[in-house]
Amino acid sequence: MSSNGTNGNTSSEASRLKDPSLFSTKIVIGSQRLDSHSGKTFDVVYPGDRKVIVATIPECNTQDVNDAVSSCLSTFKEFSQTTARQRSDLLRKLNDLTLANIDDLATLIVRENGKTRAEAEAEVKYAASFLSWFANMAEVGCQGETIAAANPSMRIQTIRQPIGVVACLLPWNLPLAMATRKIGPALAAGCTCIVKPAGETPLSTLAFAELVKRAGYPDGCVNVVTTLDNVAEVGKAICEHKHVRKVSLTGSTRVGKLIAQQSASTLKKLSMELGGNSPVIVMNDATIDKAITGVLLAKLRTSGQTCVAANRILVQSGIHDKFLEALKEKIKTYKQGDGEDSSTMLGPLITDRAVEKCRAHVADALEKGAELYYGPQPPSSFPDEGGFFYPPTILTGLSDDMQIATEETFGPVAAIRKFETEEEALEIANNSDVGLGAYVYTNDLRVAARMSAGIETGMIGINTGMLSACEAPFGGVKESGYGKEGSIHGMAEYQIMKSITTDVSG
Numbered sequence: 001m002s003s004n005g006t007n008g009n010t011s012s013e014a015s016r017l018k019d020p021s022l023f024s025t026k027i028v029i030g031s032q033r034l035d036s037h038s039g040k041t042f043d044v045v046y047p048g049d050r051k052v053i054v055a056t057i058p059e060c061n062t063q064d065v066n067d068a069v070s071s072c073l074s075t076f077k078e079f080s081q082t083t084a085r086q087r088s089d090l091l092r093k094l095n096d097l098t099l100a101n102i103d104d105l106a107t108l109i110v111r112e113n114g115k116t117r118a119e120a121e122a123e124v125k126y127a128a129s130f131l132s133w134f135a136n137m138a139e140v141g142c143q144g145e146t147i148a149a150a151n152p153s154m155r156i157q158t159i160r161q162p163i164g165v166v167a168c169l170l171p172w173n174l175p176l177a178m179a180t181r182k183i184g185p186a187l188a189a190g191c192t193c194i195v196k197p198a199g200e201t202p203l204s205t206l207a208f209a210e211l212v213k214r215a216g217y218p219d220g221c222v223n224v225v226t227t228l229d230n231v232a233e234v235g236k237a238i239c240e241h242k243h244v245r246k247v248s249l250t251g252s253t254r255v256g257k258l259i260a261q262q263s264a265s266t267l268k269k270l271s272m273e274l275g276g277n278s279p280v281i282v283m284n285d286a287t288i289d290k291a292i293t294g295v296l297l298a299k300l301r302t303s304g305q306t307c308v309a310a311n312r313i314l315v316q317s318g319i320h321d322k323f324l325e326a327l328k329e330k331i332k333t334y335k336q337g338d339g340e341d342s343s344t345m346l347g348p349l350i351t352d353r354a355v356e357k358c359r360a361h362v363a364d365a366l367e368k369g370a371e372l373y374y375g376p377q378p379p380s381s382f383p384d385e386g387g388f389f390y391p392p393t394i395l396t397g398l399s400d401d402m403q404i405a406t407e408e409t410f411g412p413v414a415a416i417r418k419f420e421t422e423e424e425a426l427e428i429a430n431n432s433d434v435g436l437g438a439y440v441y442t443n444d445l446r447v448a449a450r451m452s453a454g455i456e457t458g459m460i461g462i463n464t465g466m467l468s469a470c471e472a473p474f475g476g477v478k479e480s481g482y483g484k485e486g487s488i489h490g491m492a493e494y495q496i497m498k499s500i501t502t503d504v505s506g
């Protein structure tokens with residue numbers, strides 16, 4: 001294993017940053033910035049142009065995981081003894097440093113993920129909001145209770161303690177925000193973290209680890225291991241490690257099930273923020289402009305690659321044609337291109353597989369009777385040059401048998417289905433194995449109340465296309481997983497509650 005004692009700042013990509021030392025291509029274990037024991041590396045490719053290699057990153061293995069966990073465990077002994085106020089102060093510093101470096105963090109996100117600079121900056125602010133929120137929560141979230149015992153001789157109290165070493169497994173779609181949504185509450189609770197970013201997007205996490213150090217955290221509070229091709233080995237090593245007490249995954253339902261199986265032998269506490277298939281229900285009485293704005297936000301944020309992306313857009317028959325026309329006029333204005341170009345509204349998708357999935361979903365829907373209302377005919381083959389782009393597309397005539405109705409498309413394809421009655425819309429919306437987000441557009445409070453109660457998801461937006469905020473509990477039901485992130489509930493996911501009974505008689 002080599003350690004050059006630097007951040008591995010070897011690429012001309014670093015010169016894009018105001019502070020090039022934030023461009024790190026080494027894993028983080030305690031005070032060290034290292035290559036992997038495997039000696040192997042993988043490339044991070046710019047999704048806006050597949051020929052551009054942004055960085056070469058260590059391909060980790062089990063030994064790296066074991067080193068990272070040992071370091072986390074040794075730091076946990078000391079860090080878990082800090083006061084909640086000290087942890088709150090540290091998180092506040094980390095929030096300030098994150099916001100102070102917004103330009104560089106946004107640049108790294110654009111380069112690794114492809115999203116537009118405006119979206120990347122919004123993501124950094126969203127990421128920082130979890131740090132600030134959990135800086136505020138740190139002291140409140142550690143409070144215990146005094147319980148009125150049935151036996152007058154007894155006093156019962158509870159205390160909350162950090163659960164231990166936590167593994168944070170991150171997706172590539174909001175690489176920094178999903179990192180802080182886990183690391184923020186874990187550090188607030190007094191845990192230490194082994195973080196594994198998605199192989200496509202390790203750079204913002206590695207830069208963030210540098211900010212953790214600068215904020216004054218002890219070495220080993222946040223360790224980072226990276227992998228692309230060796231993820232199965234690394235994931236297994238994390239899940240089966242007896243000193244990792246909790247795994248928090250944001251990712252697909254497929255990987256969530258695997259992690260749950262692999263974590264069973266050590267019975268870890270788990271948080272599973274998994275895939276969705278969000279329905280949008282637009283009722284006849286909806287305010288059409290508001291519905292269009294909300295649907296486009298929910299559909300096209302990060303080019304359609306969010307877990308709460310509008311996947312099935314259900315429009316009541318009385319407003320259907322007008323809605324479609326207005327949607328087409330608006331979607332036409334979305335310019336697709338390089339994330340750094342300020343006129344770009346839609347960046348590329350993350351990989352060629354993501355483009356292929358859009359293409360396959362559109363082809364399958366057209367074969368099963370959907371109509372192409374706006375967008376290109378599905379290309380027969382994907383070009384091997386350029387970025388991973390799929391153009392914004394509107395399909396009408398969505399039906400239950402289409403892939404697009406049962407799987408997340410994770411791309412800028414809007415699939416529309418006409419319905420007649422509220423009951424019918426509810427039935428279609430709930431016809432899914434997953435239940436993360438849902439959206440309803442109506443001006444009738446009674447409809448909104450019935451839909452809010454009846455839709456089987458963890459989050460519902462009424463007349464809004466944005467469900468996410470650090471103060472709102474984020475999480476799904478059914479096969480979208482379990483556990484809540486953010487909000488006053490997010491910190492408890494990283495704690496144990498101990499009850500203490502004292503005999504006070506004589």
Ligand SMILES: NC(=O)c1ccc[n+]([C@@H]2O[C@H](COP(=O)([O-])OP(=O)(O)OC[C@H]3O[C@@H](n4cnc5c(N)ncnc54)[C@H](O)[C@@H]3O)[C@@H](O)[C@H]2O)c1
Pocket residue numbers: 169170171172173174178196197198199231232234235236250251252253254255256258259272273274275276306307308408436475476
């Ligand atoms: N519910 C949420 O909050 C939320 C948020 C963002 C994304 N998502 C979901 O994530 C998915 C897209 O993200 P993705 O493609 O990165 O998902 P993914 O499941 O492929 O990967 C998620 C993470 O798991 C890792 N991983 C993959 N195989 C693994 C294994 N065998 N062991 C351990 N880790 C493994 C990946 O490297 C990545 O870090 C979508 O389904 C989306 O809906 C959910």
Ligand SMILES: O=CCCC(=O)O
Pocket residue numbers: 173174305306307308468474
């Ligand atoms: O992709 C899922 C997360 C989306 C969000 O937190 O807004």
